Amino acid sequence: MEGFICGLGLVLHNREGQTATFAGPRGESNVDLTLTTRGVIIEDWTMHVGTSSSDHRLIAYRVGGAEKPVARAQPAGEPARFRDRRVDWSEFESVVYDRIGCIPWGAPAAVVAESFTDVIIRSGRACLGERKMNEYYGYEWWNAELELLRRTTARKRKVWQKSRSVERVRESTARSEFLVMRSRYRRTMRKSQTIYYKRIAESGNDDP
Numbered sequence: 001m002e003g004f005i006c007g008l009g010l011v012l013h014n015r016e017g018q019t020a021t022f023a024g025p026r027g028e029s030n031v032d033l034t035l036t037t038r039g040v041i042i043e044d045w046t047m048h049v050g051t052s053s054s055d056h057r058l059i060a061y062r063v064g065g066a067e068k069p070v071a072r073a074q075p076a077g078e079p080a081r082f083r084d085r086r087v088d089w090s091e092f093e094s095v096v097y098d099r100i101g102c103i104p105w106g107a108p109a110a111v112v113a114e115s116f117t118d119v120i121i122r123s124g125r126a127c128l129g130e131r132k133m134n135e136y137y138g139y140e141w142w143n144a145e146l147e148l149l150r151r152t153t154a155r156k157r158k159v160w161q162k163s164r165s166v167e168r169v170r171e172s173t174a175r176s177e178f179l180v181m182r183s184r185y186r187r188t189m190r191k192s193q194t195i196y197y198k199r200i201a202e203s204g205n206d207d208p
Helices: 001-007 089-102 109-127 146-162 168-203
Strands: 021-023 027-029 042-046 058-064
Touching: 058 109, 089 109, 146 168
Parallel strands: none
Antiparallel strands: 021 027, 042 058
16 A cells, blocks of 8 residues: 555655544454545645444545635535436436536636536436435335334444443443344344345236
8 A cells, every 4th residue: 555655656645643434343454545636735634433334434634725615506415315216327427517617617626626526416316216205215125113223323323433442341332233133123123124135026027
């Protein structure tokens, strides 16, 4: 990795001695790297611990160089979640292709990034449609029990991650509770998938 970074003249924005970017049941490591070319300005590089339910901690930063802020297509909070099943991807690709011609490619990187993001979001809303809050995955086998288990598992993970800086006994207990809940969540998910696909297989092909 060092040879790759030096060979291409890239800039590594991760900081020495920082909190690990990844924290899983088997330990921590810095597997998430922020790399840029030397012509890109990165400002306010920050890692947020406990913000995401993922094992990979959230990294946020600003791309500098913009002369003025660009209006975002949506508030910088909860990102838009688009449907990805039973949608016309060809239409979406065509709309994106038509709209990228309006992007000011010669502008600073921050302006181009905001404009490109706006194109994707507007095209997604026009062609794909946004998921409702109760449609977390959009899978036919998803149900209320899985949604509850998903939320509970994420909550247990956050408790465990926060306890890592406290005392070892408390951290060990929180980790055990998280692993038990995650195992239950995964078993229930597999069971739901099996029941759904078995029902499809036994129903036969009604529409050849």
